Amino acid sequence: MKLEHLQLDLRPRPYWQAIDLGYALLRRNAATTYAAWWALWGPLALAMLALTALLPLDWNWVPMMLIWWVKPLVERIVIYVLSRAVFGEAVSWREAVRAWPGQLSGGWFRVLTWWRPIMLGRGLYQPIWQLEGARGAFAKQRRQALGRRGAYGAASWFGVVCAHFEFVIELGLIALLGLFISDPGAANPFTLFAMNAKNENFWYPLLMLATYALAAGMIGPVYVAGCFTLYLNRRAELEAWDIELAFRRLAERCGRFGKTLASVLFVTVAGLCFIAPAPQAWAVECEPPAHVARMLKARGEPQDAEQARIRAQVDEIYAREELRSYECKQGWVPKKKDEVANKETAPFWKSVFDVLSALGDLLNSAAGLIKLLLIMAAAALVFWLLYRYRHVLEKMGLLRKKALPELPQEIAGLDIRPETLPDDVAAAVWQAWQAGEQRAALALLYRASISRLAHRHGIALPKGATEGECLQTAQAALRAMRLNEARYRVVKSVTEVWQAAAYADRWPDGEKVRALCKHWQADLDQVEAAS
Amino acid sequence: MTSILDGRLELLTPEGVSLALTPAGPARRAMAWAVDTFLWLISISMLMGILGGSQAGRGIMLLVLFVSYWGYPILFEVYGKGMTLGKRWMGLQVVRADGLPVGWRESVLRNLLLVADFLPFLYGVGLFCMLLDGRFRRLGDLVAGTMVIYRDPPAKPARIEDGQPQPLPFPLTPDEQRALLDFVGRAPRLSDERRLELADLAEPLTKGIGHASLAKLLNFAAGLTR
Numbered sequence: 001m002k003l004e005h006l007q008l009d010l011r012p013r014p015y016w017q018a019i020d021l022g023y024a025l026l027r028r029n030a031a032t033t034y035a036a037w038w039a040l041w042g043p044l045a046l047a048m049l050a051l052t053a054l055l056p057l058d059w060n061w062v063p064m065m066l067i068w069w070v071k072p073l074v075e076r077i078v079i080y081v082l083s084r085a086v087f088g089e090a091v092s093w094r095e096a097v098r099a100w101p102g103q104l105s106g107g108w109f110r111v112l113t114w115w116r117p118i119m120l121g122r123g124l125y126q127p128i129w130q131l132e133g134a135r136g137a138f139a140k141q142r143r144q145a146l147g148r149r150g151a152y153g154a155a156s157w158f159g160v161v162c163a164h165f166e167f168v169i170e171l172g173l174i175a176l177l178g179l180f181i182s183d184p185g186a187a188n189p190f191t192l193f194a195m196n197a198k199n200e201n202f203w204y205p206l207l208m209l210a211t212y213a214l215a216a217g218m219i220g221p222v223y224v225a226g227c228f229t230l231y232l233n234r235r236a237e238l239e240a241w242d243i244e245l246a247f248r249r250l251a252e253r254c255g256r257f258g259k260t261l262a263s264v265l266f267v268t269v270a271g272l273c274f275i276a277p278a279p280q281a282w283a284v285e286c287e288p289p290a291h292v293a294r295m296l297k298a299r300g301e302p303q304d305a306e307q308a309r310i311r312a313q314v315d316e317i318y319a320r321e322e323l324r325s326y327e328c329k330q331g332w333v334p335k336k337k338d339e340v341a342n343k344e345t346a347p348f349w350k351s352v353f354d355v356l357s358a359l360g361d362l363l364n365s366a367a368g369l370i371k372l373l374l375i376m377a378a379a380a381l382v383f384w385l386l387y388r389y390r391h392v393l394e395k396m397g398l399l400r401k402k403a404l405p406e407l408p409q410e411i412a413g414l415d416i417r418p419e420t421l422p423d424d425v426a427a428a429v430w431q432a433w434q435a436g437e438q439r440a441a442l443a444l445l446y447r448a449s450i451s452r453l454a455h456r457h458g459i460a461l462p463k464g465a466t467e468g469e470c471l472q473t474a475q476a477a478l479r480a481m482r483l484n485e486a487r488y489r490v491v492k493s494v495t496e497v498w499q500a501a502a503y504a505d506r507w508p509d510g511e512k513v514r515a516l517c518k519h520w521q522a523d524l525d526q527v528e529a530a531s
Numbered sequence: 532m533t534s535i536l537d538g539r540l541e542l543l544t545p546e547g548v549s550l551a552l553t554p555a556g557p558a559r560r561a562m563a564w565a566v567d568t569f570l571w572l573i574s575i576s577m578l579m580g581i582l583g584g585s586q587a588g589r590g591i592m593l594l595v596l597f598v599s600y601w602g603y604p605i606l607f608e609v610y611g612k613g614m615t616l617g618k619r620w621m622g623l624q625v626v627r628a629d630g631l632p633v634g635w636r637e638s639v640l641r642n643l644l645l646v647a648d649f650l651p652f653l654y655g656v657g658l659f660c661m662l663l664d665g666r667f668r669r670l671g672d673l674v675a676g677t678m679v680i681y682r683d684p685p686a687k688p689a690r691i692e693d694g695q696p697q698p699l700p701f702p703l704t705p706d707e708q709r710a711l712l713d714f715v716g717r718a719p720r721l722s723d724e725r726r727l728e729l730a731d732l733a734e735p736l737t738k739g740i741g742h743a744s745l746a747k748l749l750n751f752a753a754g755l756t757r
Contacts, residue, residue: 009537012717014622017538017681020556023662024536161558165658172655179651222662226558240721240729246710247732250703254735360581360588367587374590 003245005088008229010236015154018233022226029085035093036077037221040100044074045213052205060205064212071220072111072122076103076130078224083131086232103130107139120163121147121155123227124234151234155227162223169215174207286328408454411461411470416451425525426517433513439501441513445520446498449491452524457483471495486523494520540666540680542630550630553681554668555623557661560679564654566617571603601642608638614682624682637675644671694749700736708755715752718745 007028008021026033048063055062077100084091091099106129115122128134128142147155236242288296296315302308318324386393409417422428425448432441450470453459459477461470474491477483493516500506508516542550578595582588607615613625613633625633625641633641648657648669657669666678703711711733718726730737730744737747 007536009535013538014681014683016556016559016622017553019558020554020667021536021538023556023667024538024665027665028536157562158558161561164561165557168653168655168658172650172652175652175655218662226556237717238721239725240714240717243710243714243717243729244732246707247714247729250707250710251732251735356578357581367585370587370591 002087003241004248006241006245007086007088008232009242010233011242012237013233015151015230015233018230019154019158019226021233022224022229023222025082025086025229026221026225029082032085032091032093032096033078033081033221033225034217036081036096037074038217039093039097040074040077041213041217041220044070045209045217048213049206049209052209057205064205064209067209067213068216069112069116071216072116072126073104073108075123075220075224076100076126078221079103079127079130079228082225082228083127086228106130106133106135119156120159121152121227123159123224124152124155124231126224127228127231145238146231146234151230155230158226158230159223162219162226165222166212166215166219169218170208170211173211173214177207288324289326292324292326408461408463411450411454411463411465414447414450416447416454418451418455421448421451426521429520430514430517433510438507442498442501445494445516449494449520449524453483453491457487459483467495467499486519490516490519490524552626552630552678553683554666555679555681556667557658559621559623559681560661560667561658563615563617563621563623566620567604567615568617570616571599575599604642605635605638608633608642609635618679622682623679625677625679628676628678633675633677637677640675641671641677644669644674647671694746694753696754697747697750698754699751700738703736711748712752712755715749 008025044067048067051063051066052060077096080099080103081091081093081096107126111119111122111126119125124146125143128139128146132142134142146152287293299311302311321328409415421444425444429441429445429448432438432444446467450461453470453474454461457477459473459482461473465473471492474483474488478485478488497508497512497516501508539551539553542552544550575596579592582592582595604615608625611619614623618624625638627633627637645654645657648654648660648671650656654669657671660669660673661667664673668678672678714729714733721729726745727741730742730748731740733744733748734740736751737744739747
C-alpha cells in the first residue's frame with residue numbers, strides 16, 4: 001500500500017460526502033467494475049432464471065431468495081477491483097474473476113447466515129476480512145473501531161437507500177414494459193404484484209427475477225463503492241493518512257532544499273533576520289478602554305507645573321505596551337445581523353395553523369358564499385385573460401380589430417353626410433326633376449342612396465369606391481344577408497339610371513323617375529321598412 | 532496522470548475567491564425527498580381532518596392538494612435559502628451552477644421537471660441521470676442549471692491550548708501548516724504507535740524523533756494558533 005499513489009483525496013469529511021466519493025470512483029472505473037460484476041452476476045442470474053422455469057410455480061420465490069442471499073459474496077469482486085484502482089493499479093475483469101475465489105475467505109459464514117437479513121451496512125466491514133485479512137477477535141475489534149462515531153449508521157442508511165433504489169429501478173422496468181402492453185392498468189407495476197400473488201402465470205416470476213437481476217446489477221456496485229470509500233475515509237481518519245502524505249511531501253521538499261539550495265537559503269534567511277523589523281512596529285494603537293479613561297479623568301487637574309510634568313512622564317511610561325493594563329488587538333467583529341433574520345419561525349407556523357383551523361370552521365358554514373365567490377373569481381379570471389391577450393385573438397382573426405369602423409364622410413368625392421341631404425329626399429328629387437334640373441335631381445338621388453347605405457344600413461364602403469364598386473359591395477352585403485332584396489334592387493336601379501344619364505347621356509322619362517322616388521322612399525329610406 | 536478524486540467542485544469568483552462546493556449524491560437526496568414527502572402527507576392528512584366534512588371543504592382540499600404539492604418545494608427553495616424542510620434536515624441546499632442562490636425561474640423549472648424525472652416510476656429517470664452525471668444532477672437540475680450541494684457547517688478555527696508557542700524553523704506552505712494543525716488536533720484519537728510514527732516522519736521539521744518530535748510539533752502548532 002503506497003499512500004503516494006492514492007487516487008482519492010482522503011481528508012476527513014462528513015460520512016455522506018465520503019459515501020458520495022464512491023460514485024466518482026465507480027464512474028472512473030465503471031467499465032472494469034461492471035464487467036467484473038456481470039461476469040459473476042450474469043451467469044448467476046441466468047442460472048436462477050432457468051431454475052425458476054424448472055421449479056413448480058409454488059416454489060418460484062426460491063431462486064429470487066437465493067440470488068439475493070449470495071449477493072455479499074459477489075460484492076467482493078467489486079472491492080477487489082476498486083481497492084486496486086484506488087491506488088492506481090489497473091486490473092482487468094478477467095484477473096478479477098480469477099482472483100475472486102481467493103477473496104472469499106474470512107467472514108463468509110457470518111455474511112451468508114445471520115448477518116444477511118439484518119446487517120445493511122455490511123459493505124463497511126467486508127474490507128476488514130478481505131483487505132486487512134483480519135480474523136476472529138481482532139476482526140471484531142477492527143469492526144468496532146471502524147464503525148464508531150456514526151460510520152456504521154451512515155453505511156446502514158446507505159444500504160437502506162440502495163435497497164430502495166433497486167426496488168425503484170425494478171418497478172420502473174416493469175412499468176416501462178407495461179407501457180407497451182395494451183392491457184389497461186398494466187403500466188401500474190402494483191397490479192402485476194397483485195396478479196403474481198395468485199401464482200397463475202408462468203412468466204411473472206421470471207419477469208420479477210429478471211428485473212431484480214438488472215436492478216441489482218446496476219445498484220450493487222454503487223453500494224459497494226460507496227461503502228468502500230466510506231471505509232477508506234474512516235481508516236484515513238483513524239490513521240491520519242492525509243497527514244502522513246503531507247509530512248512525506250514536506251520531508252521531500254526539505255530534502256530538496258537541503259541538497260541543492262542550502263547555501264542560498266542560508267544567506268537569504270540570515271539576511272532576512274537582519275532586515276526584519278522589530279515586532280513592536282506591528283503593534284496596534286487604540287483608544288484606552290473606558291475604565292482607564294475614567295481613572296485618568298478622576299485624578300483631576302494638576303496642582304502645579306511640576307505635577308503636570310511628572311504626570312506626563314508617568315503617562316508616557318504607562319502608555320507602553322508592556323506596562324499598560326490593556327492590549328490592543330486587531331480583529332474582525334461581526335456586523336449586527338438583521339433583526340428579521342433572527343425571528344423565530346415556530347410561532348409563525350403555529351399562528352398559521354390556528355388561522356387555518358378557524359378558517360376551516362368558517363368555510364363549512366359559508367360554503368355557498370365561497371362557491372359563488374370562487375365561480376365569480378374564475379369568470380373574472382377568464383375575462384381578464386381574454387382582455388389581457390386580446391391582441392392574440394385579433395391576430396388569429398377571432399376578433400375584429402375595430403368593431404365599428406368610422407362612418408365615411410365622402411365616397412369618391414361625393415359628400416354623403418346625412419345632414420347635407422334634404423329632409424325629404426324623394427320630394428326634393430321630384431321637385432328638381434320637374435324644375436328641369438335633371439342632372440341635379442339624379443345626382444341627389446344617387447348621393448342619397450349611397451349615404452343611406454353607409455349610414456343607415458351599415459354597409460362599409462371603401463372611400464374611393466366607384467359606382468360599380470359600391471354596387472358590388474351592396475351585392476356582397478345582399479349575399480351575406482346584411483341587406484335585403486328590395487333595398488338592393490332600389491340601389492341597383494338608382495345606380496343604373498344615374499350611370500346611364502351621367503356617362504351615356506341617356507335620360508329616363510319622368511314616369512320612371514317618379515317610380516324610383518317612390519321605391520326609394522318606401523324601401524331604402526326606412527330602417528324598419530323591410531319585414 | 533489522472534487527477535485526484537475529490538468530491539468537491541472548485542468555483543472561482545471574479546474576485547479570485549475560490550469556492551468549494553460539494554454536490555450531494557442520490558442517496559442523501561433521496562432521504563431528503565422521503566422526509567419532504569412524509570411531512571407533506573402528514574400535513575395534508577391533518578388538513579383533511581379539518582376541512583374534510585363538507586363538500587366545499589373537499590373542494591378546497593383538492594385545491595390545497597394541488598397548490599401545496601407544486602408550491603411547497605418552490606416556495607421553500609426560493610424563500611428558504613434553497614432548502615425544503617427535508618433538505619434542511621439532511622444538510623442539503625439547492626444552488627445555481629455558479630453557486631448563487633436559486634430564484635423563481637430555476638426553482639419552478641427544476642420542480643416542474645419532477646414529472647419527467649418521475650418516469651417511468653418513482654423517479655427512475657432522475658436516479659439514472661444522477662448516477663451518470665458528475666455533479667449528481669437530475670433532468671430538472673440540468674434544465675434549470677442548478678445542483679444540490681452539502682451545506683457545510685463553518686469550520687471552527689483550531690486553537691491549541693497546551694504546549695509552549697515556538698516559531699517555525701522555516702516557513703511552511705498553507706497546506707503544510709494545515710496538516711500540522713490537523714495532526715495536533717487529531718492526535719488524541721490516534722493510537723500511540725501511529726502518533727510516534729507520524730512524528731518520526733516530521734523529522735526534517737523538528738530535527739528529532741519520537742516523543743521529542745511530538746512535543747516540538749505541539750509547540751509549533753501552538754505558535755501557529757496563538
